[in-house]
Amino acid sequence: MKNNIRVERAIKRITQQQLASLVGVSRQTINAIEAGKYIPSTVLSLKIASIFEKDFSEVFQLEEKDWNKGK
Amino acid sequence: MKKYLFPHQFKKIGWVLLILSILAAIANLPFGWEPSFLISEPINIWGLDYSFMGTGKNYFDELYSIGIILGSILVAFSKEKYEDEYIQKIRLEALVWAVYFNYIIVILLIIFTYGIDFPIFLMYNVTSLLLVFLIRFNWSLFKIRKVENNEE
Numbered sequence: 001m002k003n004n005i006r007v008e009r010a011i012k013r014i015t016q017q018q019l020a021s022l023v024g025v026s027r028q029t030i031n032a033i034e035a036g037k038y039i040p041s042t043v044l045s046l047k048i049a050s051i052f053e054k055d056f057s058e059v060f061q062l063e064e065k066d067w068n069k070g071k
Numbered sequence: 072m073k074k075y076l077f078p079h080q081f082k083k084i085g086w087v088l089l090i091l092s093i094l095a096a097i098a099n100l101p102f103g104w105e106p107s108f109l110i111s112e113p114i115n116i117w118g119l120d121y122s123f124m125g126t127g128k129n130y131f132d133e134l135y136s137i138g139i140i141l142g143s144i145l146v147a148f149s150k151e152k153y154e155d156e157y158i159q160k161i162r163l164e165a166l167v168w169a170v171y172f173n174y175i176i177v178i179l180l181i182i183f184t185y186g187i188d189f190p191i192f193l194m195y196n197v198t199s200l201l202l203v204f205l206i207r208f209n210w211s212l213f214k215i216r217k218v219e220n221n222e223e
Contacts (some may be wrong), residue, residue, distance in 0.1 A: 024152035028215045038157050 085145025092138030143201040169204035
């Protein structure tokens, strides 16, 4: 799953730490999500999208390879 | 998973208990040191003598063995300062990894140790799973904290 959190953060002018505090996770978690190392839970994704006042699918997008996972 | 973890403050208590117990084990196992006041005396109840862990036996080794187990459980299973879903994923991965690693060691011991050596190694195996988990988990946390400074 792709995301454009980094871009949305730049638009909102907030740091990883600020976003982390707003959604109640550690800064490492935001860092890992931005780097594509960690796929956030549904609740956390929706919280992040809500901070940016965007729709879920504007911040997070499925990738081709997501369809192959778990097979 | 959060409901099975101890509060974050217990981590410090665990470290103190674990380090003291490991120091006690180091003093006791190779050097044979043990405090003399820990020798078990029979307890007299209604005219009968009951002994606790064997009369006349020093129970220093029992104490630090329990200390190592309880200490490492507290350190391993206390919440991190921010115990969020990503930390929990890392925790689970470290736990699975530690179980595999530990039992690979056990299998090697079964194959390569004989006679009296085997139960001695199994004695260490009581705590090795937790210690391997601790090392692996903290190493993963160290790695993710190290890369955190790549923010623009």
